[in-house]
Amino acid sequence: MNAKMDLDIVELLIDEHEDIREKFREVRDAEPQARSGPFEALVERLASHEAAEEALVHRTMRAEAGTEDEAAVVGEILEEEASAERRLAAMAELDPSTDGFMSQLDELEQEVLAHAEHEERDEFPAIRRRLGSQRRHELAERFQRLRQAGPTRPHPETPQEPHVRAALGPIVGVFDRARDQVRETLSD
Numbered sequence: 001m002n003a004k005m006d007l008d009i010v011e012l013l014i015d016e017h018e019d020i021r022e023k024f025r026e027v028r029d030a031e032p033q034a035r036s037g038p039f040e041a042l043v044e045r046l047a048s049h050e051a052a053e054e055a056l057v058h059r060t061m062r063a064e065a066g067t068e069d070e071a072a073v074v075g076e077i078l079e080e081e082a083s084a085e086r087r088l089a090a091m092a093e094l095d096p097s098t099d100g101f102m103s104q105l106d107e108l109e110q111e112v113l114a115h116a117e118h119e120e121r122d123e124f125p126a127i128r129r130r131l132g133s134q135r136r137h138e139l140a141e142r143f144q145r146l147r148q149a150g151p152t153r154p155h156p157e158t159p160q161e162p163h164v165r166a167a168l169g170p171i172v173g174v175f176d177r178a179r180d181q182v183r184e185t186l187s188d
Ligand SMILES: [Fe+2]
Pocket: 049, 050, 053, 081, 115, 119
C-alpha cells in the first residue's frame, strides 16, 4: 500500500480499472462449476469501485465542472453505473455455470469496460484540469482509507434467511453495502 502513497486519484482509479478487467478474465477462465467465487469477487470490486467513485469523484466533478460538456459527462457516467447495476441485479437470477450467464457476463463486460474508457477519456482529464495536485492527492488519501476499511459488512436490509439469500445470489445488497461503507468510512 505504501508504494501507492504517491499516486493521485486518477492513477488509483486507472489501477482499479485494470483490476476490474483482470477480474472479468478470472470469471471467464474458471471452470463452469467454479465461476461463483470469481464472480462474487468481481461484483464486490465493482460495487466498491463505483461507490467510491460516486462519493469522491463524480460528486466533486459535478461541483467543479467548468463547462456544460464536463457536467454532461458526469451525468452520462452516473447513468452508465446505474445501468450496469441493473444488469447485475438481473444476473442474480442466473446459474453461473450456464451459457446464458456467460452471454450476460459478456454484455456486462462490454458495458463496464466502455464505461471505464469513458471515464478515462472524458472525466479523468477534466479532474486534472479542474483540481490541483493537492486536491487530487487528498482524494487519493480518502480513497485509500476506503480500501483499508476492508470488505463490506452485511446490509441490514439484506434478507438473512439462508434459502432467500441463496436464491438471490451474491448481488442483491452488495451495492447498498458498498455505499453504506463509503458513507461510514468517510464520516469517521
Ligand atoms: Fe465508474
